[in-house]
Amino acid sequence: MTPKVNYSIIIPMYNEEAVIQETYRRLKVVMSEASETYELIFINDGSRDRSAEIIKEYAAWDETVKLIDFSRNFGHQIAITAGMDYASGDAVIIIDADLQDPPELILQMIGKWKEGYEVVYAKRVKRSGETFFKKWSASLFYRVLRASTDIHIPVDTGDFRLMDRKVCDEMKKLPENNRFVRGLVSWVGFRQTAIEYERDERLAGETKYPLKRMIKLSLDGITSFSYKPLKLAGYLGVLLSGSGFLYLLYVVYLALFTDATLKGWPSVVGIMLIFNGFVLLMLGILGEYIGRIYDETKGRPLYIVRECHGLQKQEGPMPK
Ligand code: UDP
Ligand code: MG
Numbered sequence: 001m002t003p004k005v006n007y008s009i010i011i012p013m014y015n016e017e018a019v020i021q022e023t024y025r026r027l028k029v030v031m032s033e034a035s036e037t038y039e040l041i042f043i044n045d046g047s048r049d050r051s052a053e054i055i056k057e058y059a060a061w062d063e064t065v066k067l068i069d070f071s072r073n074f075g076h077q078i079a080i081t082a083g084m085d086y087a088s089g090d091a092v093i094i095i096d097a098d099l100q101d102p103p104e105l106i107l108q109m110i111g112k113w114k115e116g117y118e119v120v121y122a123k124r125v126k127r128s129g130e131t132f133f134k135k136w137s138a139s140l141f142y143r144v145l146r147a148s149t150d151i152h153i154p155v156d157t158g159d160f161r162l163m164d165r166k167v168c169d170e171m172k173k174l175p176e177n178n179r180f181v182r183g184l185v186s187w188v189g190f191r192q193t194a195i196e197y198e199r200d201e202r203l204a205g206e207t208k209y210p211l212k213r214m215i216k217l218s219l220d221g222i223t224s225f226s227y228k229p230l231k232l233a234g235y236l237g238v239l240l241s242g243s244g245f246l247y248l249l250y251v252v253y254l255a256l257f258t259d260a261t262l263k264g265w266p267s268v269v270g271i272m273l274i275f276n277g278f279v280l281l282m283l284g285i286l287g288e289y290i291g292r293i294y295d296e297t298k299g300r301p302l303y304i305v306r307e308c309h310g311l312q313k314q315e316g317p318m319p320k
Pocket of ligand 1: 076
C-alpha cells in the first residue's frame with residue numbers, strides 16, 4: 001500500500017510538454033500553502049511528446065509526484081477515472097494540465113470541503129481566450145443536457161472539482177465505458193456546492209478537444225443520463241401519422257365531393273424526403289444507444305497501464 005495522503009491531485013495530460021512544467025510549479029506553490037500531505041498524480045494519456053519524461057524526471061527527486069503511463073491514448077474522461085482508481089487522498093481534486101483551471105482555487109475548494117461539503121465543483125462564469133463557437137456550443141450542450149435529464153447536472157461546469165474520499169469510492173463502483181465523469185459525480189449525490197471562477201486561456205499548446213471529440217463527449221453525456229432522444233421517435237410518430245391521417249381524410253373529401261383534380265408529385269416527393277429523413281435520424285439515435293450497449297457487453301477494461309511511478313492501485317471497488 002502507498003501511504004495515505006490528505007489530498008490527491010489528478011492531472012490528465014495529452015501532449016502537454018509546453019505547459020506541464022509551469023503547471024507543476026504552480027501546483028507546488030499552492031499545495032505547500034495548504035501545509036498538509038498531498039500527491040500529484042499525472043496521467044500520461046498516450047502523449048507522443050516528452051510529457052511523461054518530464055514527469056519522470058520530477059518523480060526521481062520529488063516523492064509527491066506520481067505517474068500513470070497509459071499504453072495509448074484512452075481519452076480525457078478515462079484518464080481522470082484512472083487517477084481516481086489510484087488516488088489515496090482523503091480528498092481528490094481533478095484539474096486540467098493546461099492551467100485553464102487556476103490551481104489557486106484548490107485552496108478555496110479545500111476550505112469548502114472542510115466546511116463539510118463532499119463535492120466542490122468550479123463553475124465557469126466567464127471563459128476567456130476560447131472561440132465563439134466553443135463557448136456557444138458548450139453553452140448549448142449544457143442546456144440540452146439539463147433539459148433532457150432528471151438528475152441535476154450543473155451547467156457550465158467542467159471536471160475541475162474536489163471530491164471527498166466517500167464520493168471517489170462510490171465513483172469507482174461505476175464501471176461504464178463511455179464515461180461522462182461530471183454527470184456521474186452528480187448522479188452519486190452527496191452534499192455538493194459550487195465556487196465560481198473565470199476560466200483562463202490555455203497557457204500554451206492547443207486544445208485536445210477538437211469538434212469530433214466534443215460531439216462524442218456530448219453524446220456520452222446525453223445518452224448516459226437520458227432516454228428522451230429515444231422517446232422522440234414515438235412522439236414524432238404519433239404527430240406525423242396523426243397529421244397524415246387528417247390530410248388523407250381531406251384528400252378523400254376532395255376526390256369524392258369536389259371537382260378538384262389532384263396533382264401530386266412535388267408534394268409526394270417532399271413528404272417522402274422529410275419522412276425518410278426522420279426515419280434515418282431516428283435510426284442514427286438508436287445507433288448511438290446500441291453502440292454504447294455493445295461497448296458495455298464487451299466488458300473490456302477501461303484502460304491499460306504501461307507503467308506506474310510511485311503508485312499502487314487502491315483497494316476497494318475497481319472498474320471491470
Ligand atoms: N486530455 C487527455 N486526453 C485526451 C484529451 C485531453 O488527457 O485525449 C487532457 C488534456 O491534456 C488537458 C485536459 O484533458 O489536461 C483537458 O483538455 P483540453 O485542455 O485540451 O480541453 P479544453 O480545455 O480545450 O476543453
Ligand atoms: Mg483546456
